[in-house]
Amino acid sequence: MITPQRYWREIPQRYRLEAGKCRRCGYVAFPPRLICPRCKNREFETIKLKDEGKIVSYTIIRVPPEQFSDQAPYAIGIIELDNEVKILAQIVDCNFDDIAIGKRVKIELRKIRTEGEEGIICYGYKGVLIE
Ligand SMILES: [Zn+2]
Numbered sequence: 001m002i003t004p005q006r007y008w009r010e011i012p013q014r015y016r017l018e019a020g021k022c023r024r025c026g027y028v029a030f031p032p033r034l035i036c037p038r039c040k041n042r043e044f045e046t047i048k049l050k051d052e053g054k055i056v057s058y059t060i061i062r063v064p065p066e067q068f069s070d071q072a073p074y075a076i077g078i079i080e081l082d083n084e085v086k087i088l089a090q091i092v093d094c095n096f097d098d099i100a101i102g103k104r105v106k107i108e109l110r111k112i113r114t115e116g117e118e119g120i121i122c123y124g125y126k127g128v129l130i131e
Contacts, residue, residue: 017051017107017125019085020044030085051107052130053081060096075099079107079127091127104130 020032024041030049035042058077061068068074075091077099089107091099105127112124 017049018046019049021047028083028085030087047083049085050082052104053079053087053107055091055099055101055103055105055127056080056086057101058091058099077105077127079105081107087125089125089127091129094129098129106130 017030018032019028019030021028021044022036022039022041023043023045025036025039027036027038028047028049029036029044032044032046036044055077056079058075060073060075062073064072064074073096075094075096077089077091078086079089080086087107090112091105092110107125108128110124110126112126
């Protein structure tokens with residue numbers, strides 16, 4: 001369950017694929033963090049992630065959590081962006097047979113779901129096959 005406050009606070013990163021790069025050791029945190037998990041440094045530089053990468057693993061969800069029940073079955077994968085950051089995203093606009101490890105995808109911001117009675121629309125990243 002995602003709260004409106006948390007959602008709105010995260011919007012800049014969500015929309016712009018922004019990550020924090022540690023100024024000391026170079027660790028890239030996405031979403032950005034306050035403290036580097038590798039060296040405990042607190043100084044980050046904001047970098048923009050590449051919007052393309054490759055599938056490193058995926059699975060087909062046939063029995064989803066309730067809020068996604070109208071979308072099942074769907075594919076979800078771990079996508080390694082070109083600067084080595086991995087993100088979890090739904091893989092859309094393709095047949096499941098076309099999804100394979102190593103295939104290249106482009107990351108797009110899409111509507112994920114409408115949350116609750118207030119009708120808050122959640123956006124998130126989805127992967128679209130390039131090849
Ligand atoms: Zn660091």
